[in-house]
Structure formats: structure tokens, C-alpha cells
Amino acid sequence: MSSILEPGITFINKELKGKNIDRIDRRLKNLKDIFFDKTALEKMDPETVVYEVESYFPVEHDIEGGLFYGITYIHPGTVGNEYFMTKGHFHKIRNRGEFYCTLQGEGMLILMDENRNTWAEKMYPGSIHYIKGNTAHRTANTGNTILSFSAFWPSDAGHDYATISEQGFSKILVQRQGKPELISR
Numbered sequence: 001m002s003s004i005l006e007p008g009i010t011f012i013n014k015e016l017k018g019k020n021i022d023r024i025d026r027r028l029k030n031l032k033d034i035f036f037d038k039t040a041l042e043k044m045d046p047e048t049v050v051y052e053v054e055s056y057f058p059v060e061h062d063i064e065g066g067l068f069y070g071i072t073y074i075h076p077g078t079v080g081n082e083y084f085m086t087k088g089h090f091h092k093i094r095n096r097g098e099f100y101c102t103l104q105g106e107g108m109l110i111l112m113d114e115n116r117n118t119w120a121e122k123m124y125p126g127s128i129h130y131i132k133g134n135t136a137h138r139t140a141n142t143g144n145t146i147l148s149f150s151a152f153w154p155s156d157a158g159h160d161y162a163t164i165s166e167q168g169f170s171k172i173l174v175q176r177q178g179k180p181e182l183i184s185r
């Protein structure tokens, strides 16, 4: 056997390829609790795709010591004046960190600590974001094209979506005079 191997997965021509790539999409009907303007939401097609995620899990979930890799693609759009965004989560094991690296488009990484202090970092091609442990994270597309970014996180981190689903972030990201603004709810 040759000692020079092909890589397990590749990302070429904006496509993640390889064995065992997990693909999911999240539509407005799956995200009813995260958007602020429920009246605007009800007028939209519930089948509208808000984002897609491709993930590579080389080890089992909840195993300590491994790493996972994923690419998220958020479509452009708004619900009312709130930008299309991901559900957002804390990690189930709270102290686990994560890296995000923006590939294309423009957006905002919204972060919230356990005392509900919320802030955001600008995302653009080449921007790299270290998300500390104990920090909830969600991303929003503030541009007119797909926002995509890759993520790297520990295999035992897990996802706690419930806390955000029930309590939200303390601030929301809205479009005001064509620009993103982080405002209290």
C-alpha cells in the first residue's frame, strides 16, 4: 500500500465531497421560534430554505478527543427587518470552543455569554473567529449573496439548542437604513 493517501474530504468548487458527509437544511417552518416578527413570518412560505449545513463527523458523537468539520450556507433574506440566521446554540459541554472561518459573502457572528451579554463580529471572506467556551453563537447573513463559513469543533461539544429556543439572545440583528444594527429586544 502506498504511504501517500488521498484526503478524506475535499472542498473544491464550493462543494464538500467525501464519504459520510451529512447534509441538512433548515427552513422557515423549522425556525419559527427564533425570528422576532411573527406577523411577517406568517406571511412567508414556510418551505423557504434559510440555511444548509454540510458536516463531516470522522468519529462518533460525544467521543472526547475528536474534531468535527462543517460548512454552513445561509441564504440572503429577512423576516420583517431581521436577517436570515441560524438557530444558535450553546455547546452541551459549556466550556468547549469552536473556530469559524468565513468563505464567501458577508454577515455577522452573534455571541452571547452566560450572563446574557450579547455582541457581534463582522464576517467576510477570510475572517476567522474564535468562539470561546461558555458562549452561545449564531450567524446572520447581512448581504445579498450566500454567506458561507467553515466550522471546527470538538466531537464531544454537543449542541444545546433548547436554551436559545426558549430564551433567545438578549439582542437581535436588524436592518436599519440598509445597515445591520444589534438592538435590545
Ligand SMILES: [Fe+2]
Residues within 6 Å of the ligand: 089, 090, 091, 098, 137, 153
Ligand atoms: Fe457550536
